[in-house]
Amino acid sequence: MSTYAAVLRTPHAASTFGAALLGRLSYGTLSLSLLLAVKDASGSFAVAGTVLALFGATGVVLSPVRAAMIDRYGPRRALVPMAVVYAVLLAALAVVTREEHAAPGTAGTSAVLMGALAALAGAFAPPLGPTMRTLWSQLLPDRRMLQRAYSLDGVAEELILVVGPLLVGVLVTYAQPAAAVAVSAVLVLVGTVALALSPVPFPVRATGEGRRKGRGARTPGTGPRGLGQPVLAAAGIGLCLGGLDLLVVAFTEDRHQPGAVAWVLAVLSAGSAVGGLAYGALSWRSAARPRLAVICAALGVALAAAGLAPNVYALGAAAAMAGLFVAPALTTAYLIADESAAPGARTRAGAWVNTALNAGISGGTASAGLLVGAVPLPLCFALMAVPALLCATATPRGTGRLDLKSG
Template sequence: MASSPTVPPNEHDPSPGGAAPPGPAATVTATEALGAPQAPPGPTAAPGGASAGSHGYRALLSTPGAWRFLVPGFAARLPYAMLGLGIVLLLEHTTGSYGTAGAVAAAAAIAQALAGPHVGRLADRRGQAAVVVPASVAHALSVSALTALALTGAPLWALFAAALAAGGTTPQIGPMIRSRWMTRLGPSPLTGTAFAFESVTDEFTFVVGPVVTTALCTAVHPAAGLAATAALVLAGGLLFAAQRTGAPAATGRARPGTRHAGAMSAPGLRLLVVAFLGIGTVFGSLQVSLAAFARETGTPGLAGWLYAVFAGGSMAAGVLYGAVRRRSALDRQLLVTYALLVLAAAPLWTARSPLPLGAVALLCGLAVAPTLITGFTLAEVVVPDNAKTEAFTWLTGAVGLGLAAGSTVAGQLADLVGARAGLAVPAVGTGCAFVLLLLARRLLRPTPRP
């Protein structure tokens, strides 16, 4: 739920797809750029390694044209963290049932996760602007329809239909921005810093988004949160599409008789999807379990603070991780950070009071962002060049599905056994994923490129 430096920019004139015409640099892999041994003989060395301190971020954000897509992109991706809570707050107001509100919000989240890779594939083939514009308009209309249906007391099936449409039309701005960084930077040691910056931005949206939504729904109107979601997506999405800086060139349709190599054709990405599902269970189970724990201990107001400690730890770790030069192989980095995540999640269920739980949640958060950053960086080198956006949407969607599964299981356990039982879900989810990562580590090798 995880998440660009100074390099010689590509100064070619933008093509209709917004990217520079392919040149010799496009055929160089990230590992070659670092002088590491070429794959497939072995795992890639880390392309992510900004200079120490804040210089990497300063260089990243000094990249010519970066702010042109970062600002509208942030406005358009913020609603990603607002939609679910906005649905819950509005529907609880109109139906009086948290169960109904949660089920409709879950439908939107699942549609968002399942449709995301298809949106990403279309963006790779037809160009980002050709996908973002209709998706932004459709999403704004779907959210507006859901709001109107809720306020007029429409039947439950209509609410579910509108929620599925709202989730399925969500513009995949975060993955598209990651693709733009890859196009803008080319093979560069700042690649890892870019992924770190994006991971921190994702975390920031999930800190700010719920706060903005809650404030609007409580101080203005229960529907104000969804209204802001629709407006931000529409305005931010259209402005983002209008800025072609760094946008990858459209690959077009596959020629007759040829087969398009999709992102999931890479075994390494399939393994990363499993890893990100495990990370998603951490987000989902903690959201539910921390609230249940705070209620059980008679301090319901602490739920938000406990989750803020977890999210704050992840943000801080993301900032620091992106500013450190890392020379070990990416697959080894992922195994180390994932092992730390499992170890940090393991004692969550043993906490019996808020203070120890907050300390363990902080440790868990510290391990999340580095794992997400390394996973996204690995995805960049294990998938074909024409499927970058699709690959990033698969990983984002995997976190969403893991979140839905984690929150569902943790909620059931909290109702049947208690909050501490729900706090065991992160260790189980990440533990299972880590075992698969360990057994199939050889799949995390970069895809050979022409």
């Protein structure tokens, strides 16, 4: 743990990271709070699911565009306006969803309004994760320290996904779900403004003549081919994780133990946190690209083996084993993306990895839904492990080599 303490002792690291986590906690609270608020306002789970899907779709599709704006103009000129508009739209959603009993004949109009507000909010969602990873690369030029920072960042993100819904649970005990949506708006606004005010210099992309010169100075690893492996790996990991969530539900229901879903998924997250902390604390002699391939292969094997579990306890053990490779794989993907990008395009490179992960999760859930019931459950697990195994074979040779041991 002393290695992580050294990361946080870096000047401005703890305050900058704390601001980013405060803003990112909003994403941990919003999904559940928005789902509950829209369901209460519309009386329909279908409407709630559609509104949440619209929010997620615009957020994922436009993530690289928002990241490019930050690379070009910096956090203060781009990130803060995004956060202000985003928070205002969330506040509007909180106001709209406070109406628990719509007037006769207005249900359809309310659903359209909530969907439009959610879609617009997703379009302006500030990319705090990619921005923070860019700032990490500025704070810690040493690659070994950067690996530890990325591992710490990934573990914190896992914890946010656990703490966020718990916080919503507390809030809705004493207030309407719409109040939790409003709290999400406050969290993201305060955290984003604090992050943008960080004294850490941000590598803004050059414009005009300077930008043309910057293009000519790029190394072979900074182009799309350099980003191909980490983006594909993130998409593959997302496909596996999205499918695994649904397969765990199917497995536990098949054993007549639906209540076991929560703790099986919890041990998956716990395994990811443990794996991420251990991975970041080690110094690796191997290059990052072949290492990413090995980690993806291990993840695929663990997921395939989970389908052979005879009971939910064995499934939990297999999920914990698979989790050990999730955070290390994503950490390595972000490291490669950071190294592959030009200094003024790091946020966009990280956003592509993040977008691929989120898109993969959505696709994995949909794919698993088609497989369950059509083929035996063990085969479903094996098929959902294929993306990770394929990523293990897609290792570019001679590009973007990273040796953390050499610093």
